Amino acid sequence: MTEKQLTRQQLAAMLLMTDVFALFCLRGGLSAVTAAAFAAACGVQFVLTLPLVVTVRRGRELPRAALWTVLAGLVIWGGGLFDMLWDAAGLIFTVPGNSWTISGRMLTSGLIAAVCVYAASEGRQALARASVIAAALGAVCLAVVAVSAATGSDWHDLTLARSGRGFLGDFTECFAMSGGVSTLILLLPGTKGEPLAGTGVYFAAKGVISAVEILTAALVTGGIMPLVTCPVITAAQLSQPFPTQRIDALFLMIFAIFAVFALAVQTVAAAGALGRLVPQFTRLRSAAVTAAMLGAAFLPISREIRVVGTAVLLLIPLAALAADRTGGRK
């Protein structure tokens, strides 16, 4: 049975939830320079996906070797997300009373993985529809958090914020946090409409959301940036719309929802790719892929490897196009 196609909004929502979750877990300092660097990096990533757009327009499928590479990248990125979740769980106070302990973190990760497996098992279409709703609600909640954080802050603190990485460092950091491009490579062919518009919408939204989130975090935590582990999380936790009202628990809900969807999107894309590569593998694909991601979380993948990995993934469609052309000339 042919799978139904995704809409542009669904594709963008699924990918953006992954990117926003990665931003939540971003460690190290943030500043206005970081926001600019991330926005620039999104622009460059958009340009690098143009070969993918051409591939999709021509209706070409990626060769099996490329598909395996993308699948591997997806599993590793999923593992990276689990790793980020593990680290952030202690800061978010998810499980009451002991979220910073090993057992607490295991419980947090385990529960999210369980929901993620269920979400992926319902299929791509259900996840896509749910992503739009969750992303819209999440955007509203994040806007509330951002506005309440920004209105209570001193704008002078924005000038105090330092990332310590410089523009180039922040630029490459965006690439390190963009493992979701492997998902884009797998899902774009199954999306309705003009692929250029689809990727354009996605990267434009990613650039804007990243910049806004980073600026908000830098504004709120600028004065105490050296003390902060995850600035975005801390900024949300410091949000107070009214003097006597905190809403950091609202952020806890947003974090949990984005974590589930971020991981579920990777799982569903990877399960789909696995199905194409190994058609005999018909059952428990989502569970197998999630287990692989959990295993990949223990791999010692450095930031540099992630940067290079993202760049390589983005270049795969270009390589495939070039191979196509060379093959055609022969």
Add this chain to the structure above:
Amino acid sequence: MRRLFALLCAAGLLTLPGCSSGRVNDKYYLRSVTITGNRDVSLNMDFFAEELRLTGVSGSSPQDARRHAELLCGRDIFTGYTELVVLGDCDSRAVLEAMLRDWRVSPSCLVVYCSAPDELADSLSAEELTGIVREAVRQGLAPECGLVSVLSGLLRGGAEVPEVCAEGFRGVKKIGST
């Protein structure tokens, strides 16, 4: 298979802690705290809606002192509602950092300085003191002294905070300057 998995999750959830506890009045809710001491900190604690007041609870760090306080009063102490932190002679930056990270104190919690915190506890209640400080800030006599603002200043070399005493508002004091 899916239903079995869901049932197992539900059964597992039911065994988690939370069902057996879950009484809102099984904690004391901290209203204000006075901190002194460099090597070992000493805390005086005032609570919401309780006659209980703890004085001179010590520990190697604020978190350690808090655990001792919980042992003394026999209940958990919830610090998320803390309205006022009175700093005495102590490492202000380390104390406030610990409060933000470990105690999850509200960012709007007021930070003030007092040279004689023990006298303060006898003369003014937490509610009165908080009101005095808020009024001083509102009238422009004292700078904004929320926890995050003060911590931010301390990271830059020093922060100005309202100074209080047994008679009330005294003035402005720069803390944490090297």
Add this chain to the structure above:
Amino acid sequence: MRPDELSRIRISPDLEHNITTIQSIAHSSADLLVDRFTAGGVRCALLCCEGMVSTSVITELILEPVTSLPDIGTPDALLRYIQDKLLLSLDRPEVTELDSLFRLMNSGFAVLLIDGLEKAPAFGVQGYPTRGIQEPSGEANIMGAHEGFAESLHLNMSLVRRRLKSPELVMEIITKGGVSRTDLCLCYLQDRVPQELLAHIRRSLGKMKLEAVLSTGYVRPFLEGKGFRIFDSAGTTERPDVLSSKLIEGRVAVLIDGVPYAVVVPRLFCESFQTLDDYAFKPYYVTLIRWIKYAAFLITVLLPAVYTAVVVYHPELLNSTLLMLLVEAEKQAPLSIVTETAGVLLMYEIIREAGIRLPKPVGGAVSIVSGLIIGDAAVQSGLVSTPLLTMTALAVISGFVVPELNPQVTVLRFAFLIAGSTLGLFGISLLACAVLINICATEDFGFPYTAPISPFRLSGMQDTAVRAGFRKMQERDFTVEEYLEK
């Protein structure tokens, strides 16, 4: 004897043999009436079920004209005369085998067996008592009609036909249920219904091999997608005006004989929040009420869980004054908040169920006892605190705003309470994700249950997020096929 076996037994030319066979198959049932007489010089017998036919109609329209016929001569001539010259009823099928004979007799027809013929005319002379048209009990209305469906299939068909006087309205009758032989009526507008939907429904109903069809619950599972789904993707309605509006949107309805509800396919989640009154008031008022309903749904499902989670695990979300109020109120309560909340919700469900099942004369006692026990004694004794009772009551009352989602709301309320009490807001978020995924996975023959929210259709927001005025809505010419995902 099974229907397929009965259909192989044909009516024989021997009248007495037919009567003996029929009485034997019916085990000499006391309500089987056999009236022998001579008409036009030919021996005949009129068979019917006592209580199913109108005695006066049979006497005036069948027995008197038929028995007063002059000598016709042959059985064939008698049958021709009756069919061409005597209009004994509007509905006059011909029966050739016993399966149809029994089905018609049990549907209130009278069958005339004629000696010497292998076929028998039947006459629709139904006269069984039925409940008349009454106001629907579950779908109250202020400005619209106060008519609801009744148990008679043909009456229900007429209620719809009166409202949609279009020749495109098609009503197909099919019979389901090996033992009950219940008539089902497929209703649709031929020029609006997606043909794939119709084909799917026919195929799905064809797979139904039940022995009896006694309520909508027997039919709905066959019209819904497979897999565990929390919400029903096939809806029901008790109102002919609501059904007519659904048919105009290209949906298919299934009316069931003996059931005062119609099953409507496909159904969307947002329709649970729409009533016919929405189209009788001004758009701004209706838009406000719609959003109140959405909020009420969230309140009824989430409030007990969120209250428990916040008070136990995230008290910093409350302001200090409110928290101290709760602390004071909970001082006397011997049980944990979770246990209190679960107990009160359970008590409410027991009272609600008792209120439905109790005989009417005793029904008033339920409200007195429940009000006294829960509202007064429990609070005064300190078993339950007042803020908690207030929260739970608010959640319960909010559920009355969307009564058709009551089964799902009840279960979800408890599920979220468990999640919130064990894992706080984190648990509630995870469960909410799972429920959202389940809702989004619900679809009926390709129609997503969450349309037009997801997949998003801006035009659909005219009757979902707001209620646009009719001048604007009339330009849209909406059918449900817009939401079909291909």
